Amino acid sequence: MTDTNLFDIVITGGHVICPASDVNGVMDVAIRGGRIAAVQKDILPSSAKQVIDAKGKIVLPGLIDTHGHVYQYVTGRFGMNADMVGVESGVTTVIDQGGPSCMTLPGFRKFVAETSKTRVLAFLSAYLVGGLEGHLYPNLYSPDCVDIDATVLSANANKDIVRGIKGHAEIGGFARWGIKVLEMSAEIGRQTQLPLYVHFGQLWGLPDSGANGEDADTIIERVIPQLRPGDILAHPFTRHPGGFVDRDGNVHSVIRAALDRGLKVDVGHGSHFSYRLARKALDAGIVPDTLGADMHGYNTHVPAPAGTPGEHPDDENHPFAGQAKFSLTQAMSSMMALGLTLEQVVPMVTTNPATMVGRSDELGSLQVGRIADVTVLSDLRGRFVLADNEKNQVIAERLLQPAFCFRAGERFDATAPILPQAVAA
Structure with missing residues (x-):
C-alpha cells in the first residue's frame, strides 16, 4: 500500500517564533524524514501520520x-x-x-x-x-x-x-x-x-x-x-x-x-x-x-x-x-x-x-529543509516567584516551562527531574 501522508508529524496551532525566518504568529510546523517540511497556517491534519495539538503553547527552533x-x-x-x-x-x-x-x-x-x-x-x-x-x-x-x-x-x-x-x-x-x-x-x-x-x-x-x-x-x-x-x-x-x-x-x-x-x-x-x-x-x-x-x-x-x-x-x-x-x-x-x-x-x-558556534546554516531555525530540532514550551500566566543565590526575588508574570522537543524529528518529553516547579507569588 502506498503511503499517502505528506508529513510524518504536524504540530498544530502553536505560537511559532523563528527569528531566522521572520515568523511570529500562530502556525503549524510539519516534519518529514527528520527535517522541517513546512511552516504555514492550516496544514490539513489528514496530511500527517501524527498530529500534535500545541494550541496555547510556544513553538521555537x-x-x-x-x-x-x-x-x-x-x-x-x-x-x-x-x-x-x-x-x-x-x-x-x-x-x-x-x-x-x-x-x-x-x-x-x-x-x-x-x-x-x-x-x-x-x-x-x-x-x-x-x-x-x-x-x-x-x-x-x-x-x-x-x-x-x-x-x-x-x-x-x-x-x-x-x-x-x-x-x-x-x-x-x-x-x-x-x-x-x-x-x-x-x-x-x-x-x-x-x-x-x-x-x-x-x-x-x-x-x-x-x-x-x-x-x-x-x-x-x-x-x-x-x-x-x-x-x-x-x-x-x-x-x-x-x-x-x-x-x-x-x-x-x-x-x-x-x-x-x-x-x-x-x-x-x-x-x-x-x-x-x-x-x-x-x-x-x-x-x-x-x-x-x-x-x-x-x-x-x-x-x-x-x-x-x-x-x-x-x-x-x-x-x-x-x-x-x-x-x-x-x-x-x-x-x-x-x-x-x-x-x-x-x-x-x-x-x-x-x-x-558558527552553525547558523544548520541550527537555530525552523526553515524548511533544516534538521527538525523543535522546542515546544508551556507559557504559564500569573504571578510566580523567581529567586537567585543572593536570595533576591522577582515576580514573573509569565513562566516558560518545557513541554517537549523534537531532536532530528524524534520526540522527547520534558521529564528531567532537575526541572524547577512553578512557585506562585
Missing part, C-alpha cells in the same frame, strides 16, 4: 544552551548527564563550557557527544586538565598547566564538535598569576580562529597572601584589549567581584565600547546570576546576546541513578552550594521578569548561539 557542564563522571560531581540537561529539559543542543581539554577530548567525543540524544558541542578548555571537579583545585590552572600548541592541535582536529575555547579572568587567578593565563587562552583562540568564552567573577578565591596587589574591578579593563570581535564575555550579572558592575554599583565604562567593536555577552545564569546586578546592567543598555543555564552538579540537585542508594551528595562547603533549581527556560523567564520581551529573549537561545 530547538533551544541551544550556551553554557552546560555535561562531561559526566570525568569532571566528577560537576558534570551532569547531557540528556537530562538537554532533550529531557526541552533543549536540543548543549554547549559544554570547558569540561574537556586537549587531553580528555577523545573521551568526551566517544562517551558524551556520540552517545547522547542531545546534540553536544564543546568549548575546549584552555587548561590541560579541563574542568575537573568544577575547578576546585586552583593549582591546576596556572600558566604551567596550559599548552598552547597541544590545545590548538586538538581544537583544529575536532572542529566538528569543538566550536570555541574556554578561559577565565577572575580575581583568584589574577592574584596568583596575573593576566598570563588569559593571554595564553586568547592566543589559543587566535590560532584556532575560534571564539574565546571568558568567565568573569570570582571563582577560585584568593591565595593565602591575599590579592597580591590585584583589584577585581580592574580585570575587565585589562582583559578586553586582549579579545577579538566574536569573543564572549560571560557572567555579566555575576554576584561575585569582577563582573560588569563595579563595587560602587556602576557598570564599567569599557563594556559599551567592547560591545560596539563586536564582543558578545552570554548570561551564564547559574549560581553567579544576580537579579540586583542584572537590573543595573540592563538599565545601562547592556542586553545579552546569548543565554546559558550554567547548571552543574554543585548547583543543581541531581537525583541518583536508578538503583543507587541515597542521593547526589551536597557539598555545603562548595562556594556554589544552595542554588535554587533553574533551567534554560527558567533563565528565559528571568530575563522576561527583568523587562525583556519574549521576542528579545528567543534569539538568545536560537539564532544568536547558532551564530556563536
Whole structure:
C-alpha cells in the first residue's frame, strides 16, 4: 500500500517564533524524514501520520544552551548527564563550557557527544586538565598547566564538535598569576580562529597572601584589549567581584565600547546570576546576546541513578552550594521578569548561539529543509516567584516551562527531574 501522508508529524496551532525566518504568529510546523517540511497556517491534519495539538503553547527552533557542564563522571560531581540537561529539559543542543581539554577530548567525543540524544558541542578548555571537579583545585590552572600548541592541535582536529575555547579572568587567578593565563587562552583562540568564552567573577578565591596587589574591578579593563570581535564575555550579572558592575554599583565604562567593536555577552545564569546586578546592567543598555543555564552538579540537585542508594551528595562547603533549581527556560523567564520581551529573549537561545558556534546554516531555525530540532514550551500566566543565590526575588508574570522537543524529528518529553516547579507569588 502506498503511503499517502505528506508529513510524518504536524504540530498544530502553536505560537511559532523563528527569528531566522521572520515568523511570529500562530502556525503549524510539519516534519518529514527528520527535517522541517513546512511552516504555514492550516496544514490539513489528514496530511500527517501524527498530529500534535500545541494550541496555547510556544513553538521555537530547538533551544541551544550556551553554557552546560555535561562531561559526566570525568569532571566528577560537576558534570551532569547531557540528556537530562538537554532533550529531557526541552533543549536540543548543549554547549559544554570547558569540561574537556586537549587531553580528555577523545573521551568526551566517544562517551558524551556520540552517545547522547542531545546534540553536544564543546568549548575546549584552555587548561590541560579541563574542568575537573568544577575547578576546585586552583593549582591546576596556572600558566604551567596550559599548552598552547597541544590545545590548538586538538581544537583544529575536532572542529566538528569543538566550536570555541574556554578561559577565565577572575580575581583568584589574577592574584596568583596575573593576566598570563588569559593571554595564553586568547592566543589559543587566535590560532584556532575560534571564539574565546571568558568567565568573569570570582571563582577560585584568593591565595593565602591575599590579592597580591590585584583589584577585581580592574580585570575587565585589562582583559578586553586582549579579545577579538566574536569573543564572549560571560557572567555579566555575576554576584561575585569582577563582573560588569563595579563595587560602587556602576557598570564599567569599557563594556559599551567592547560591545560596539563586536564582543558578545552570554548570561551564564547559574549560581553567579544576580537579579540586583542584572537590573543595573540592563538599565545601562547592556542586553545579552546569548543565554546559558550554567547548571552543574554543585548547583543543581541531581537525583541518583536508578538503583543507587541515597542521593547526589551536597557539598555545603562548595562556594556554589544552595542554588535554587533553574533551567534554560527558567533563565528565559528571568530575563522576561527583568523587562525583556519574549521576542528579545528567543534569539538568545536560537539564532544568536547558532551564530556563536558558527552553525547558523544548520541550527537555530525552523526553515524548511533544516534538521527538525523543535522546542515546544508551556507559557504559564500569573504571578510566580523567581529567586537567585543572593536570595533576591522577582515576580514573573509569565513562566516558560518545557513541554517537549523534537531532536532530528524524534520526540522527547520534558521529564528531567532537575526541572524547577512553578512557585506562585
